[in-house]
Structure formats: C-alpha cells, structure tokens
Amino acid sequence: MFTGIDEVDWASMAHAYGSAEDVPELLRGLMSPRPEERERALDGMYGAVHHQGDVYDSTLACIPFLFALIARGDLKDRGEVVELLVSIGGGAQDPGDSPGARDGTGADDRPVNGNYAMARTAVRAGAAVFAALVEDPDPQVRRAVPTALVRFADDPARVLGLLRGRIEEEADARVRPALTEGLGLFARLYPGVAAPAVACLAELSTAAGDPGLRLAALGQLAGCAPERLPADLVPTVVGLLRTRSERLRVPDEPERPHTDTLIGHLRRLRPADEEGSQLLRTLHSGLGGRVGDRIALLSGQLTSPGSADRCNAVWMSAGLFREWRASYAEPVALIGEQLGADDERLRDAAISVLEDLFTLAAPAADQLAALVQGRPEYRVRHWEHGAPTLGGALKALARTRDPRAIPVLAQLLEQPTVPKDLGYVIADTGPGSASLAPLLRARLADVPLDSRDLYDRAAPLLLALAALEDGAALPAVLRLAHGMAGDPRLREPLLEAVARTLGALGTPEAIPALRELLDSECAVTAAAALWSVEGDADAVLPLLRRELAAGRPHRRRAAEALGRLGPDARSALPGLRRLLDSEDVWERTAGACAVWRITGDPEPVLPVFHAAWTQRVYTRGTIAGCLAEFGPAPAPTHDLLRTELAQPRRHLARAGGFSGHDIIEDERLLRACREGVAGG
Known part of the structure; x- marks a missing residue:
C-alpha cells in the first residue's frame, strides 16, 4: 500500500538518532497484524522520527504514508496514527495558551518556521481525509478525528456542521466527549463565529441523561465561555462525577501487548477510565487559576469509592501542582493513601506524581x-x-x-x-545520606576507565559525592581524572564533572590535579574549583580574564567563576561591565551577578536584573539567589521579588512543557525571594 516508499532516499535523511534508513520498517510496522509490532513501531515514530515534538526531513517524508495508513479501514490502531499526524502538524498545543487564535476568516496565524511550517501545510493539505473519517466504523478513529478536523480543515462552517450533526447521531459514549471537545476547540480557534458552538455546549451542559456528556460540555465552557458556567460549579461537577461513576461500565478496549517500550509504559500508566480522565483534564484546564475550586474537585474525587475516579484525580493533580502555587498538603496526603490500593494502575499513577514533588511529597x-x-x-x-x-x-x-x-x-x-x-x-x-559515601566511592573506583558508557556510569556518582562533600573520595576521583578513556566526545563533560567534584571535596590534595586541568577543555570550571579549594585569586585570574575576553562559549561561565572570587576579582570589572551589554540575556545576567558580588554596588546591575527577569523567566532563580546572597536585597529590587511572591502561577509553568524539576526550582525561587525581601 505504500506506493513509492522504496524510491524515497531515506538514508539521506535524518531523525533524532541519525540516519532515517530505518523509517520504512517503522511505517510498515504500523500496519502489522501483530499488536506488539504496531506498538514498537509507534514507539519508534515518537521516539525518533517525531522525537519530543521535533520535525525532521524524515518526519515530513512520512506524512503521505501516514495518511495512506489512516485511509485503510481494515487496519488496526488508526486512531493513534491520526493523533500522530495531529502532533506532527503542530496541532497538539491549545490555542488558548498562546496568541494567534483564528478570527473565523483565515488560517491559524501562530508563527511557525521551516520544517514545522511545512509539516502543518502538509497535514492541512490532507485534511479532507479527516472529514471522511467522522463516520468511520472504528470508534477509536472517531474519537481522534474531531481535533484533527477542527485544527486542519479550512471550512469552519462545514466543520461546525459536521460536529453538531455527529453529536446528535453518535451512540458511543467514548466518542461523544471527543465531539464536545471539538466544539470547544472550534470556539477557541474561531472566536468570531463561535456563538453556535457555545450555545450547543451550554445546552449539552444542562441536558438530562448522560452525566459524562454534561461534564464534557462544562469542561469546554470553562475554556471558551466561563461566564456560562453555573454558580455552583464544584458541587455540580462532584455530583456528576459520582453519578457517572455509579453508572460507569468501562467499554472494552482492544487488547494491548505488554512491551517494555516507552509507549507501552505510558499506556500502562493510563487510567482505566480514559474518558473520565479527559473530562477532568479539560475541566481543570478551563478553570486555570481557580485553584481553590480545583483542589476541592480533586479532594472530592480522591475520596470517591471508585478507583478509576481516584486514578483520574491523581493524574489531574500533576498539572495543578506543576503550574500553580498553593498549599497542597491535603491532596498530597490523599494521593499517598492511593499507594495502598489494590489497583496497580492507581498505585503507579500516584507514584508517578509524587516522584516529581521532592519535599512537597512529605505528607505521603x-x-x-x-x-x-x-x-x-x-x-x-x-x-x-x-x-x-x-x-x-x-x-x-x-x-x-x-x-x-x-x-x-x-x-x-x-x-x-x-x-x-x-x-x-x-x-x-541532602546531608542525611552521608552514610552512603563509602559505597559511592567504591562504585566509582570500580568503573572501568575504558568503558563505552563511562560518562553515564561515572557522572551520577561524581555528582552525589560532590553533594556529600566527601573528601575521602579524592583517590577515586583522581583515578578518573588521570585515566579516563572511552568516547572522546564525552571527555569534556566528564572532565567538567570531575573538576566540579574536586572543588566540592575541598581537600588541598586536589590542588595539583586542578592545576593540571587548567590546560584542559574544562579550564574555567577547574579555575573556579581551584579557587574554592586554594583561595588564591592570582592563580586563576589571568585564565578567567582571558576566557572572559575570548568570547563564547566560555564567557558566561568565566563571569560566573569571577563572581565567586568576589572583591578579589576587581581587575576583571572592565570586561564584566562590557558583558552587561551582551546580546545574550544569560551573559548579561552572569555579568551583572559577578559585578554585584565583586563591588556590592547594585546601581549598575539593577537595570540588567529587571530586564532579564521579564525577558527570560529562567533567569529568575539565578537573579533572586544573587540578590539574597548577602542578606536583604537592595530596595529597588523588592518590586521584582514581592511581585513574584504574589504570583499564583509557577514561573516555569508553560503549556505543553514539562521538566521533573519545575516544581523544586520554583520552590527554590520562592525561598530566595522571601530571603531577599526579609527585613525590607
């Protein structure tokens, strides 16, 4: 069915892991009669061809073959291929999270470039296939199609007609919420012609019968027309959730293979009641900063008799914790109680949420x-x-x-x-793990110096020993510094880790090794470490000033190192002050922090701090830490710190983004801000 696939020069293309010559095998795997082969192929598509949302030339080349797949009614798992096409076309982001929503008269104006623009154009060009799938016999396909249709079809009136007509005819309880979601998405993408879609949602939100459909409509209204929500939203939703749970019979899903792929792992983490999960996710997304209402909803559901309801609430809590600042002791404790449940899926969901909370998980x-x-x-x-x-x-x-x-x-x-x-x-x-130091030293001493995965094995151990400041680890660290082999490409990052560890150990016996590293690829890190151990600014100043003047890529790190020297680095001030005018916000921030630490004079650096704070949220932790370093921050910066403390949204919260350290980094920022305004 893949006409022309062998004529494509896949070997000349690339994906996340190199040559794309394996892509035809992945595409053919998507049409395999064996479910485990289809799962591995889909895992490969997301893991390599569309890695973390990236679009490569090989991704573009796949698009026509993916469309050919979803047009074949006899193939399994076509709904997942539709979802893959939506993601490749850039349709995974909600328009409510960024500017550029359509006004009903034209195409989506959000800026895209290069391969991303071509991918969107290619998926939009094939959108007629999505319209043909609205009545597909496979309910999985019908569930996936509304989002694809709204995002990529060019005729708003026809799209709205298809959705409204299908809601009246659709009998599958799994598909109706997806159609409702399509109406809400339509209202957000086409605000100029959204009135009929909003009216339909309002009608569905009060209709007798299916509580799941009412919940779906309420969730969409929260995102596109919050003024149409009932005043008693929380008790209404909790009541609908309980009613739905009492009536729920989870529809039979296709049997899935048990593979150790990432796709397989994520699928096993999915709640048994995916429809309920989607309903709750949509409602929480629409409620946004109404954190009190969201906590009340979660608490009501975490105490539900049904494990599927509790599992959905656990998953919903993750986004709330990651994006909004509040006191979460109660919901965290309730999530901890799910660890004793008989439902493995519920336990795994609770674990997945708790592992990214760091100290906030203490109630569990x-x-x-x-x-x-x-x-x-x-x-x-x-x-x-x-x-x-x-x-x-x-x-x-x-x-x-x-x-x-x-x-x-x-x-x-x-x-x-x-x-x-x-x-x-x-x-x-923290320090409570100091008893592990002897075992860490022994593991580091046993790492083969010619190992191909030397960095992967040694770097975590070095970081742990540095955190514990274990001076007895010096022989094992020096063995690594003097004897490392392995992949030359990993030499520099491993030497960086070695130098940082030697500095953290703080033992004078590390000084000769650090002086040797001054002539290596990690000279700046070694210089900073040497000063922290020896305290001799004259030994490192010439090198750091030279690196500061040499430009990228080491200029920023040289500024950071000079800042650690404090007043001893006064001779570097001319170069650091020039850095305050750099085009790179991180270089400006590093230069400003260094000038502040060396001179103690806030006047020349405050404009840099203010500009960087607004321009790049990732700099806030660095700036707040610098301001708080010497006690209460200068009064002119209190507006920054107090404004941040008053913000309900975490500074790194962003649609579609996620890092396992987002929460802890935000908590550190808040702690630095509190220290900075203390006594102010």
Missing part, C-alpha cells in the same frame, strides 16, 4: 516508605533497552529527604548493576 512519606519496604519490585524499574532506573516510589521517598530511603539506596549500591540515576537522586537527598 509514610505510605511511600511502606511501599518501598514491603514491595521490592517498586525499588528498581527495568526497561526493554538500556540500564535500569530507580523505581518511582523509592525516588519519591528519597527526594522527600526521608531517612527511611537511605538503607534501601545502600542495598542498591551493593548490587552488581546500579540504577543509572541513583547518584542523581542521592544528590537530592
């Missing part, structure tokens, strides 16, 4: 400890490809800094194979 520490101590299978996670990692329950417990995690981490350090992220997690556990 007792339940985490009970799971880790009583169920060894929750200590390590094994994968089909690659080294094992720490189990989420143990990671969550360790990140709360609970001492009950330490003996379990020690047992893992004594095993033949150590989870590859173990050292990173130990670095997060």
Whole structure:
C-alpha cells in the first residue's frame, strides 16, 4: 500500500538518532497484524522520527504514508496514527495558551518556521481525509478525528456542521466527549463565529441523561465561555462525577501487548477510565487559576469509592501542582493513601506524581516508605533497552529527604548493576545520606576507565559525592581524572564533572590535579574549583580574564567563576561591565551577578536584573539567589521579588512543557525571594 516508499532516499535523511534508513520498517510496522509490532513501531515514530515534538526531513517524508495508513479501514490502531499526524502538524498545543487564535476568516496565524511550517501545510493539505473519517466504523478513529478536523480543515462552517450533526447521531459514549471537545476547540480557534458552538455546549451542559456528556460540555465552557458556567460549579461537577461513576461500565478496549517500550509504559500508566480522565483534564484546564475550586474537585474525587475516579484525580493533580502555587498538603496526603490500593494502575499513577514533588511529597512519606519496604519490585524499574532506573516510589521517598530511603539506596549500591540515576537522586537527598559515601566511592573506583558508557556510569556518582562533600573520595576521583578513556566526545563533560567534584571535596590534595586541568577543555570550571579549594585569586585570574575576553562559549561561565572570587576579582570589572551589554540575556545576567558580588554596588546591575527577569523567566532563580546572597536585597529590587511572591502561577509553568524539576526550582525561587525581601 505504500506506493513509492522504496524510491524515497531515506538514508539521506535524518531523525533524532541519525540516519532515517530505518523509517520504512517503522511505517510498515504500523500496519502489522501483530499488536506488539504496531506498538514498537509507534514507539519508534515518537521516539525518533517525531522525537519530543521535533520535525525532521524524515518526519515530513512520512506524512503521505501516514495518511495512506489512516485511509485503510481494515487496519488496526488508526486512531493513534491520526493523533500522530495531529502532533506532527503542530496541532497538539491549545490555542488558548498562546496568541494567534483564528478570527473565523483565515488560517491559524501562530508563527511557525521551516520544517514545522511545512509539516502543518502538509497535514492541512490532507485534511479532507479527516472529514471522511467522522463516520468511520472504528470508534477509536472517531474519537481522534474531531481535533484533527477542527485544527486542519479550512471550512469552519462545514466543520461546525459536521460536529453538531455527529453529536446528535453518535451512540458511543467514548466518542461523544471527543465531539464536545471539538466544539470547544472550534470556539477557541474561531472566536468570531463561535456563538453556535457555545450555545450547543451550554445546552449539552444542562441536558438530562448522560452525566459524562454534561461534564464534557462544562469542561469546554470553562475554556471558551466561563461566564456560562453555573454558580455552583464544584458541587455540580462532584455530583456528576459520582453519578457517572455509579453508572460507569468501562467499554472494552482492544487488547494491548505488554512491551517494555516507552509507549507501552505510558499506556500502562493510563487510567482505566480514559474518558473520565479527559473530562477532568479539560475541566481543570478551563478553570486555570481557580485553584481553590480545583483542589476541592480533586479532594472530592480522591475520596470517591471508585478507583478509576481516584486514578483520574491523581493524574489531574500533576498539572495543578506543576503550574500553580498553593498549599497542597491535603491532596498530597490523599494521593499517598492511593499507594495502598489494590489497583496497580492507581498505585503507579500516584507514584508517578509524587516522584516529581521532592519535599512537597512529605505528607505521603509514610505510605511511600511502606511501599518501598514491603514491595521490592517498586525499588528498581527495568526497561526493554538500556540500564535500569530507580523505581518511582523509592525516588519519591528519597527526594522527600526521608531517612527511611537511605538503607534501601545502600542495598542498591551493593548490587552488581546500579540504577543509572541513583547518584542523581542521592544528590537530592541532602546531608542525611552521608552514610552512603563509602559505597559511592567504591562504585566509582570500580568503573572501568575504558568503558563505552563511562560518562553515564561515572557522572551520577561524581555528582552525589560532590553533594556529600566527601573528601575521602579524592583517590577515586583522581583515578578518573588521570585515566579516563572511552568516547572522546564525552571527555569534556566528564572532565567538567570531575573538576566540579574536586572543588566540592575541598581537600588541598586536589590542588595539583586542578592545576593540571587548567590546560584542559574544562579550564574555567577547574579555575573556579581551584579557587574554592586554594583561595588564591592570582592563580586563576589571568585564565578567567582571558576566557572572559575570548568570547563564547566560555564567557558566561568565566563571569560566573569571577563572581565567586568576589572583591578579589576587581581587575576583571572592565570586561564584566562590557558583558552587561551582551546580546545574550544569560551573559548579561552572569555579568551583572559577578559585578554585584565583586563591588556590592547594585546601581549598575539593577537595570540588567529587571530586564532579564521579564525577558527570560529562567533567569529568575539565578537573579533572586544573587540578590539574597548577602542578606536583604537592595530596595529597588523588592518590586521584582514581592511581585513574584504574589504570583499564583509557577514561573516555569508553560503549556505543553514539562521538566521533573519545575516544581523544586520554583520552590527554590520562592525561598530566595522571601530571603531577599526579609527585613525590607
């Protein structure tokens, strides 16, 4: 069916991991009669061809073949291919999260460039296929199509007609919420002609009968017409959720294979009631900053008799915790209670949320400890490809800094194979893990210097030993510094890790090795480490001033290192002051922090801090930490710090983005802001 696929020069194209010559095999795998082969092929498409949302030349070349796949009614899992096409076309983001919503007269104006623009154009060109699938016999396809149709079809009137007509005819309870979601998306994309869609949603939100359909309509109204929501929204929604749960019979889904792919792992984490999960996700997204209402909704659902309801609430909590600042002790404690449930899916969901909360997960520490101590299978996670990692329950417990995690981490350090992220997690556990230092030293001493994965094995251990400031680790670290081999491309980052660790150990015996590293690729890091150990500014100033004048890529790090020297780096001030006019916001920020630390004079750097704070939110933690370093910050910066403390939204919260450290970085920012205004 893939006419011309072998004529495409795939070997000349690329994806995330190099040559795209394996793409035809992935495409053919999507049409395999064997479900495990289809799952591995889909995993490969997301993992390589569309890695983290990227669009490569090979991604563009796949688009016509993906359209050919979804047009074949006899193939399985076509709904997932529709979702893949939507993502490739750039349709995964909600227009409410960024400017550029359509006004009903033209195309989506959000700026896209290069391959992304071509991908959107290509998917839009094939959108007629989506219209033909609105009545497809496969309910999975009918569920996926409304979003694709609204985002990529060019005739708003026809799209609205198709959605409204299909809602009246659709009998499948899994598909009706997707059609309702399509109406809400239409209203947000086409605000100029949204009135009929909003009216339809308002009517559905009060209709007798299906509570799930009412919930779907309320969720869409929250996002496109919040003024149409009922005044008693929370009790209404909680009541509808309970009624729906009492009536719920989860429809039979196609049997899925059990593969150790990322796609398979994520699928197993999905709630049994995916429709309910989507309903709640949509409602929470529409409610946005109404955090009190959202916590009340979660608390009501986390105490529901049905495990599917509780599982949905657990997943919804993740976005709330990550995006909004509030006191979450109550919902976190309720999530911890789910760890004792018989439902494996519910336990896994709770673990997945708790492991990214760090110390905010403390209200669930007792339940985490009970799971880790009583169920060894929750200590390590094994994968089909690659080294094992720490189990989420143990990671969550360790990140709360609970001492009950330490003996379990020690047992893992004594095993033949150590989870590859173990050292990173130990670095997060704080001084209470000092007893692990001898085991960490022994593991580092055993790492083969000619290992192909030398960096992956050594870097986490180095980070942990640096965090523990374990001076006794010096021989093992020096062995690595003097004897490393392996991939030359990894030499520089590994030397960086070695230099940082030597500086953190703080022992005079590290000085000769650090002086040797002044002539290496990590000279700036070595200079900063040498000064922290030896305290001799004259030994490192010439090198740091030279690097500061040499330009990128080391200029920013040289400025950061000079700032650590404080007043001893006064001779570098002319170069640092020039850095205040850099085109790069990070260089300006580093230069301003260094000038502040060296001179103690806030006047020349405050304009830089103010501009960077607004221009690039990622600089806020650095700036706040610098301002708070010497006690209460200068009064002219209090407006920045107090405004940040008053903001309900976390500074790194962003639609479609996620990092496991977003929450802890925001908490550190808030702590620095509080310190900066203390006494002010």
